[in-house]
Amino acid sequence: MARVYNFSAGPSTLPVKVLKRAAEELVEYGTAGQSVMEMSHRSAPFEAIIGECESLLRSLMGIPDGYKVLFLQGGASTQFASIPMNLMGENGSADYFVTGEFATRAAKEAAKYGKVNVVASSKDDNFTRIPDVDAVKLDPGASYVHICENNTIYGTRFTKLPNTGNVPLVSDMSSCILSEPVDVSKYGLIYAGAQKNMAPAGLTVVIIKEELLGKALPFTPTMLNYEVQAKNDSMYNTPSTYPIYVCKLVLEWLRDDIGGLKAMSEINKRKAQKLYDYLDESSMFSSPVNKADRSIMNVPFVTGNEDLDKKFVKEADAAGFVNLKGHRSVGGMRASIYNAMPEEGIAALVAFMKDFESKNK
Ligand code: PMP
Numbered sequence: 578m579a580r581v582y583n584f585s586a587g588p589s590t591l592p593v594k595v596l597k598r599a600a601e602e603l604v605e606y607g608t609a610g611q612s613v614m615e616m617s618h619r620s621a622p623f624e625a626i627i628g629e630c631e632s633l634l635r636s637l638m639g640i641p642d643g644y645k646v647l648f649l650q651g652g653a654s655t656q657f658a659s660i661p662m663n664l665m666g667e668n669g670s671a672d673y674f675v676t677g678e679f680a681t682r683a684a685k686e687a688a689k690y691g692k693v694n695v696v697a698s699s700k701d702d703n704f705t706r707i708p709d710v711d712a713v714k715l716d717p718g719a720s721y722v723h724i725c726e727n728n729t730i731y732g733t734r735f736t737k738l739p740n741t742g743n744v745p746l747v748s749d750m751s752s753c754i755l756s757e758p759v760d761v762s763k764y765g766l767i768y769a770g771a772q773k774n775m776a777p778a779g780l781t782v783v784i785i786k787e788e789l790l791g792k793a794l795p796f797t798p799t800m801l802n803y804e805v806q807a808k809n810d811s812m813y814n815t816p817s818t819y820p821i822y823v824c825k826l827v828l829e830w831l832r833d834d835i836g837g838l839k840a841m842s843e844i845n846k847r848k849a850q851k852l853y854d855y856l857d858e859s860s861m862f863s864s865p866v867n868k869a870d871r872s873i874m875n876v877p878f879v880t881g882n883e884d885l886d887k888k889f890v891k892e893a894d895a896a897g898f899v900n901l902k903g904h905r906s907v908g909g910m911r912a913s914i915y916n917a918m919p920e921e922g923i924a925a926l927v928a929f930m931k932d933f934e935s936k937n938k
Contacts, residue, residue, distance in 0.1 A: 583918075586904070588772040589774075592830045594830055595917075606622060613626065626822050630648070638755070638759065644785060648824075649811065650816070652770045652781055656783065661689075661690035662802075663794075663801070664720050665690055670720060671687060671693060671722070672721075673695050676708070676724070677728035678728075678730050704731040705870075710738065710739040716744075717743070727874055728752075729751065729874075733872055747766045748768070752872075754767070755774045755838060768781065790804045791804045827917075844920065873914075876912045878911070879910070890910060
């Protein structure tokens with residue numbers, strides 16, 4: 578069977594070149610005489626892999642000196658707890674933008690460890706928009722400000738960052754990391770579950786300003802303490818070795834085949850535009866999201882008729898366009914079009930949607 582176009586929100590499609598390379602090296606990696614899966618994380622070849630992974634990430638994202646890169650586990654969801662435990666300080670407080678399901682979860686988890694101020698929420702609009710960041714009043718005394726930069730379920734994204742002054746900005750970039758260049762120096766902490774734009778599931782990347790280390794609450798579990806992880810180069814215990822290796826291959830693909838994050842963002846914008854242009858002209862499908870806040874990674878769309886949505890998802894699946902069913906809280910469909918979704922995949926999907934529309938008028 579041929580490969581399908583996989584629009585899953587995560588884990589999601591990986592570049593074919595990366596999969597082939599991983600397959601070639603699966604049984605014997607280089608001259609190591611063993612698979613990366615079998616390798617000690619303290620061995621020289623694995624030390625080289627994790628070191629290369631970090632330096633590729635640093636150069637692609639332009640991560641300045643003074644920031645640590647951590648390769649952790651537990652998914653972005655574990656970070657919902659790690660962040661307040663490490664950054665809130667005793668009796669501290671933090672400002673949260675509530676713009677979707679994961680931002681809601683992050684705020685709820687943080688409230689166990691300190692005071693959470695929900696400074697803005699788009700819940701009343703079913704999270705179809707991002708609040709105007711300039712109209713939001715932030716607390717200058719907060720330990721940090723948390724945003725979910727791209728909302729995977731609702732298909733919205735921040736196109737402008739809140740001005741947090743001296744308060745560190747913490748961003749969940751799970752579903753947008755590496756999709757376009759970002760100015761890392763504007764953030765105190767960036768985190769991402771890797772299973773969308775970076776690697777298979779099992780790896781969580783944290784990029785943290787060094788000056789934020791060393792402030793963990795006393796009860797912080799050792800494994801969740803950023804300072805411990807930083808001091809041990811993410812090897813306090815066994816890291817997720819194979820996803821780190823695949824992450825390295827993905828970063829090499831981004832550098833060598835795509836040409837870096839600026840080139841990647843141009844491709845991503847073209848892909849998203851092609852889909853949104855069709856959604857805007859179609860008389861069957863439409864986007865429920867406020868135009869100015871549309872994500873370039875996750876594109877929800879609806880017909881307004883549940884039976885027709887179901888028929889579409891079923892027929893699309895049979896035609897090789899898989900995982901298009903929308904999240905239960907939005908309904909309809911969602912196409913997640915991360916970095917590794919090729920432009921041909923979008924062109925083929927739009928052609929399929931046009932055909933479906935003409936046959937189901
Ligand atoms: N944040 C965002 C934006 C996500 O999309 C997800 C997962 N889809 C999470 C957090 C939770 O990530 P994980 O499954 O890695 O815990």
